[in-house]
Amino acid sequence: MQPQARKVSLSSGELSYFAAGEGRPVVYLHPAGGVRWTKVQDELAKSFKLHVPIMPGFDGTAAHVQVKSMKGLAALAGEFIEKTLGGPCDVIGCSFGGYLATWLAAERPQLVDHLVLECPAGFRPKGKGERPADPEALKKVLFLHPEKLPPETKTAEQEAGNRKMLPYYGYAADTDEELLARLPSIDKLTLILHGTGDRMIPKESVQVLKSRLAHAYLVYIWDAAHAIEVDQPERMLAVLTSFLQRSEGFMVNWGTLAINEG
Amino acid sequence: MKFSFFHLMPYTHLDLESHEWPFPNRYFDAEKASALYRTYVESMIHAESCGFDWVGCNEHHFSPYGMMANPNLIGGALAYPTKRVKIAIVGNLVPLNNPIRVAEEYAMLDCMSGGRLVAGLMRGIPHEYLAYNIPPGESWERQREAVQLILKAWTEPEPFGWEGKHFQYRQVSIWPKPMQKPHPPLVISASNADSAKFAAEMRATMGMVLLADLPSGKECIRVYKETAKAHGWEPTADNILVGMHTCIAETDDEARRWLAQGLKYFDQVLMGGLQASQRIILQKTRYFENEESRDRWKSRLDKRKTLTLDEAIERGTVLCGSPETVVSQIKRIHSELGHGVFNFTVKVGTLPDEVIRRGMELFRDRVLPHVRDL
Numbered sequence: 236m237q238p239q240a241r242k243v244s245l246s247s248g249e250l251s252y253f254a255a256g257e258g259r260p261v262v263y264l265h266p267a268g269g270v271r272w273t274k275v276q277d278e279l280a281k282s283f284k285l286h287v288p289i290m291p292g293f294d295g296t297a298a299h300v301q302v303k304s305m306k307g308l309a310a311l312a313g314e315f316i317e318k319t320l321g322g323p324c325d326v327i328g329c330s331f332g333g334y335l336a337t338w339l340a341a342e343r344p345q346l347v348d349h350l351v352l353e354c355p356a357g358f359r360p361k362g363k364g365e366r367p368a369d370p371e372a373l374k375k376v377l378f379l380h381p382e383k384l385p386p387e388t389k390t391a392e393q394e395a396g397n398r399k400m401l402p403y404y405g406y407a408a409d410t411d412e413e414l415l416a417r418l419p420s421i422d423k424l425t426l427i428l429h430g431t432g433d434r435m436i437p438k439e440s441v442q443v444l445k446s447r448l449a450h451a452y453l454v455y456i457w458d459a460a461h462a463i464e465v466d467q468p469e470r471m472l473a474v475l476t477s478f479l480q481r482s483e484g485f486m487v488n489w490g491t492l493a494i495n496e497g
Numbered sequence: 498m499k500f501s502f503f504h505l506m507p508y509t510h511l512d513l514e515s516h517e518w519p520f521p522n523r524y525f526d527a528e529k530a531s532a533l534y535r536t537y538v539e540s541m542i543h544a545e546s547c548g549f550d551w552v553g554c555n556e557h558h559f560s561p562y563g564m565m566a567n568p569n570l571i572g573g574a575l576a577y578p579t580k581r582v583k584i585a586i587v588g589n590l591v592p593l594n595n596p597i598r599v600a601e602e603y604a605m606l607d608c609m610s611g612g613r614l615v616a617g618l619m620r621g622i623p624h625e626y627l628a629y630n631i632p633p634g635e636s637w638e639r640q641r642e643a644v645q646l647i648l649k650a651w652t653e654p655e656p657f658g659w660e661g662k663h664f665q666y667r668q669v670s671i672w673p674k675p676m677q678k679p680h681p682p683l684v685i686s687a688s689n690a691d692s693a694k695f696a697a698e699m700r701a702t703m704g705m706v707l708l709a710d711l712p713s714g715k716e717c718i719r720v721y722k723e724t725a726k727a728h729g730w731e732p733t734a735d736n737i738l739v740g741m742h743t744c745i746a747e748t749d750d751e752a753r754r755w756l757a758q759g760l761k762y763f764d765q766v767l768m769g770g771l772q773a774s775q776r777i778i779l780q781k782t783r784y785f786e787n788e789e790s791r792d793r794w795k796s797r798l799d800k801r802k803t804l805t806l807d808e809a810i811e812r813g814t815v816l817c818g819s820p821e822t823v824v825s826q827i828k829r830i831h832s833e834l835g836h837g838v839f840n841f842t843v844k845v846g847t848l849p850d851e852v853i854r855r856g857m858e859l860f861r862d863r864v865l866p867h868v869r870d871l
Contacts, residue, residue: 431645445655452668454658455649457642470660474667486658486667 238272238280238287245314247299252288252319256280260324261479262316263287264332264339267356267406269294269397273385274468275475282476283325288315290335292400295393304405305357305414309338316346325479327351330436330461331406334358334414337444340425341417349479350423353471354433354461357411358440365434366408379432379460383468418447425451426478426485428471430459452478452486498831498871501551501585501840502544502857503740506537506571507767508561509847514765518624518774519559530564536850538574540843543854545582547861551615553585553840558628562767569602576609584610587684587704587738587840588617591647592639593629596664597671599643600650604675612676617684617704618644620692623784624774634783637691639663644685644699651680684738689790693717697724697732706740706840709796711813711833714739718834734837739830743816743841744848745823745856745864752818752856757806759848767846816841820863827868 238253253270261283263276270287279285290308292298302311312335316324325348328336333355340347367373374381389397407414425448429441445453454474459466477485510529515521544552554571557563565571568586575584584606589599599618607614620640626633642661649657649669656670675681685696687703696703703721708714718737725732742760746752776795778784785791809815813830816823827839841860843853 442654445657452658453655454660454667457645457659457661457664467660470662473665474658474660488667 238276238285243315243318245299245311245318247301247311248291248297250288250291250311250315251294251296252286252315254284254286254319256283256285258283259479260284260286260320262312262320262324262326264312264326264328264335265290265293266330266332267397267401269389269393271385271464273464275464275471278468278472278476283479284320286315286319286324288312290400292403293397294389295396298400298403303403305335305338305407305411306342308335308404309342312336312339313343313346316343322346323348325349325351327353327475328355329353329464330356331401334406334411337414337418337421340421340423341414344421344423347423349482350421350425351428351475351478352425352441352444353428353463354430354436355427355440355444356436357407357414358443359409359437360439361409363437363439376434377460377462378465379430379458380466383465385465415443415447418444419449422449424482426475427451427453428463428474429453429455430461430463430466431455431457432460432466433463435461498827498868499550499735499838500548500860500865501553501738501740501838502541502547502549503551503553503555503585503587503840503842504537504541504844505557505563505842506533506554506565507763507844507846508564509533509762511561511762511766514769516769516773518770519628520561520770524561533564537844538571540850540853540857541571541575542578544857545579547857548865549582549857549860551583551585551838551840552579553587553615553617555587555617555619556590556621556625558625560624560767560770562771567602569606572606572614573609576606576613579610579613581613583613583615585615585684586617587615588619590621590625591618591643592620592636593625593631594643596643596646597650597666597669600647601671601673603647603681604651604671604673607675607677607681608673612681614675614677614681615684615702616681617686618647618699618701619686622771622775623778623782624771626778626782626784627774632782633778635663636784637786641695644683648680648699651675687717687721689793690717690720691786691790693721694724697721698728700725700728700730702736702738702838703732704738704740704840706842708739708741708814711830713793714834718836734835737834737836738838738840739834739836740840740842741815741830742845743823743843743856744845744852745816745818745820745859746852747819747855747859749818749822752822753806755848755852756815756817756845759845760806762846764846820859823860823864824867827864828871831868831871 238255333352334357554568683701685701687693687696744756
């Protein structure tokens with residue numbers, strides 16, 4: 236399914252986003268590498284109304300001068316949801332986007348229904364997790380199955396520009412202590428996904444989220460590194476769509492004889 | 498050097514050869530089996546007082562080869578009558594079983610025994626895949642995934658889910674968790690290069706049983722150590738377990754006579770059906786990841802069948818003789834392999850239980866004092 240490129244005017248400036256599909260609204264917050272349209276977005280768009288905003292400064296877009304922090308970015312994401320969807324939606328955040336989604340749930344809880352944190356950044360114990368600068372080494376940390384990568388559409392300049400945005404937003408390379416302290420206040424039904432081969436976000440990061448969030452489920456995706464969507468899209472979708480459609484009922488194996496699939 | 502008293506728990510009341518698989522269970526007599534279980538378990542309990550460090554058993558199906566469809570039940574029977582000895586279940590066949598059930602039962606055994614479990618996580622010999630209707634070609638994938646899932650089940654501080662290729666659990670939170678932290682020591686079979694690599698990756702003790710010869714054992718140990726180093730750890734001698742058929746008697750002649758008798762039943766009755774089924778699997782499936790491993794396994798089976806007892810002793814692949822002879826055999830094999838755990842398979846076929854008992858006492862009085870400090 237081809238996503239439509241759109242723009243929306245927000246109080247801090249114009250924001251580009253992709254839209255695809257119809258159904259219950261889902262917002263997907265992208266990782267530090269920018270938007271990568273994978274099989275996961277394609278499949279989600281078959282059942283949901285999917286919006287994927289490009290955070291200011293990423294993928295060649297202009298930064299918003301008033302938005303310079305993760306908290307500020309969460310406010311912008313909240314305004315985006317209000318303007319484009321008009322109310323609460325399910326929020327999926329991947330890595331950097333997972334960090335942002337957690338801020339959004341803390342700051343604007345009324346806009347978030349289900350929360351999905353896919354290998355979220357922001358909670359790394361100090362010194363843990365690999366973050367190689369060398370592109371080849373980075374690729375090895377990101378993917379166990381790089382052969383599954385869709386063709387790269389970003390230019391080298393865009394990739395370099397994306398990398399610069401992390402310090403711009405005051406991205407916590409280790410643990411964001413302020414957000415950590417606010418985790419117990421987040422009461423959203425949350426799904427945390429982590430690849431069993433993720434060397435960038437250590438398991439301690441997701442364990443702390445699981446222990447501090449009131450209603451969270453942690454699921455490990457076997458044979459996936461940091462980029463779960465690339466390494467194991469089918470496994471991720473099996474858990475993700477079931478969670479979004481059935482809430483706590485995602486724990487039930489419905490088999491083929493379910494009398495009430497909802 | 499640590500010593501393990503390992504029991505296959507064979508059914509020993511058959512008087513026919515069979516090359517059928519599965520072995521027809523019309524020949525099974527529950528009264529006789531009941532007596533055998535009692536004898537075997539009592540002998541395993543007695544091993545503690547004979548100085549053994551571990552007492553162990555494993556899992557087999559559909560055959561008189563071993564009557565332990567679930568060795569964890571034997572572990573439970575050993576947990577309270579013993580106080581010191583490690584209970585080595587070597588092990589559960591994880592690709593065939595529900596890995597969460599394995600994690601739970603092992604955690605139970607570890608708690609019941611006061612933290613004395615040695616947890617074997619084995620792939621299983623080929624014919625077991627027929628018994629549980631699991632594709633042999635999936636054995637490696639299932640083994641890798643199941644072992645990591647079991648480790649997660651033991652060590653995760655919070656409930657978790659697992660979305661894998663062969664195993665899916667939306668939420669796991671086992672009760673009890675193991676007593677030993679972070680988890681009980683692992684043993685993974687490593688009788689070929691592929692399995693030696695996997696054991697090293699998992700930081701498990703490597704287990705080698707039924708060696709074809711010492712050079713092939715040395716090669717597996719080299720691969721294991723090399724892989725461990727690449728994964729950031731250095732195995733000690735205690736991380737290398739070598740297992741052999743063992744018979745200790747008053748004299749060399751007596752030991753050879755008894756072991757020869759036991760081996761005849763082992764090879765002709767217990768192994769008959771297994772070899773037939775294993776050949777089918779080796780020829781028709783991808784149980785082994787490459788032809789080299791498959792050919793090595795086949796040649797090991799063939800060599801074992803044709804080897805005389807004298808040749809096996811000479812090759813250093815069985816322990817057999819008077820206490821003094823066995824001391825020198827242990828020293829020779831240890832000097833070649835540098836291992837830290839010696840696993841004695843004592844109930845070889847129909848080798849009489851009273852002979853085994855006497856051998857255990859000879860081990861305690863006249864073998865162990867000379868090899869404990871190796």
